[in-house]
Amino acid sequence: MTFSASAPAEDNAEVTSHTIRDALRDAIVDxxxxxxxxxxxxxxxxxxKVSRTLVRSALQALSYEGLVLVERNRGAFVASxxxxxxxxxFASRRILEPGILTLAAGRITPADITHLRALLKDEERLMDERSQSARRAEIKASGDFHLALADISGNxxxxxxxxxxxxxxxxxxxLYGQSAISSCGHQEHERIVDHLEAGETKRAAALMLHHIDHIEADLDLRPKKSTDLKEALLKGL
Known part of the structure; x- marks a missing residue:
């Protein structure tokens, strides 16, 4: 769907608050x-081409997800x-994802394995590209792998x-990625699928925990000390 930049006289009937929420959500995630x-x-x-009422509803929905911060008298901002x-x-992911993986292992089919490997192939292709858009797409592909496992779990x-x-x-x-791209390890994704295909559920769940540790380790989550103006400027002299 294509949207023009002209001001609307009334709401575009094709657009709902869910449409707006999903578009903003995709832009944030990407x-x-x-x-x-x-x-x-x-x-x-x-x-x-919609009223502010629909936009406000979409922003409120995103605020419930923790993706948007809505401040009174200031407006809405992408969350920081x-x-x-x-x-x-990441603590939540460590609790949730091994359980998802265990459920998925009990339901996974050859078709699911084929789908997961297709996702991995696309992820590998994006890793070989050097453009900024490819880097964003790789991050999304990494997330899609985890969501695909959640789909297979049936929960x-x-x-x-x-x-x-x-x-x-x-x-x-x-915010905190130390490298140009902080995404999941592609080889770890492959090994998780290998374990699932072999019926090695415990090994797959253990690797998932290691994998989440790996993602977090690539982030600079050390507390930052405040620096005054004089100190900051003198360091550059």
Whole structure:
């Protein structure tokens, strides 16, 4: 769907608050909208040709997911997770994902294995590219692998939790990633699928925990000391 930048006289019937939420969500997860970016209701409404009421509903939904911060008298902003929030996000993943993997192992089919390996092949292709758009796509592909495992588990509640955790992880990576791209280890993904295909559930779950540790280890989550202006400037002289 294509949206023009002209101001709407009335809501575009093709666009709902869910449409807006999903579009903004994708832009945040893909890191096209950086943490701290202001999300003006008027600007978003103009882009989608809808009223501010629909935009406000979409932003409120994203705030429930922790992706958007809505401040009274200031507006809405892409969330900027604190260090403590970042630690909590990965702590939650350590609790949830081994369980998802165990459920998935009991339901996985040859077709599921084929689908997972297709995702891995796409992820590998993106790793070989050097453009910024490919880097963003690789991060999304890494998240899609984890969401695919949640789909296979058959637990809709866990799938919704993972949807939020993967999205919030992307924000954390955008803020605290030490390298140009902080994404999941592709080889670890492959080994997890190998274990699932071989029926080695415990090994797959143990590797998932190691894998989440690996993701977090690539982030700079050390507490930052405040630096005064004089100290900051003198260091550069």
């Amino acid at each position: 890191r096209r909208l950086a943490p701290g970016t202001k999300l003006s209701e008027a600007d978003v409404g103009t882009i989608f 997770p604190s260090l403590e929030e970042a630690h909590q996000i 809709a509640v866990m799938r919704r939790f993972m949807d939020e955790l993967v999205a919030r992880s992307s924000l954390v990576i955008a």
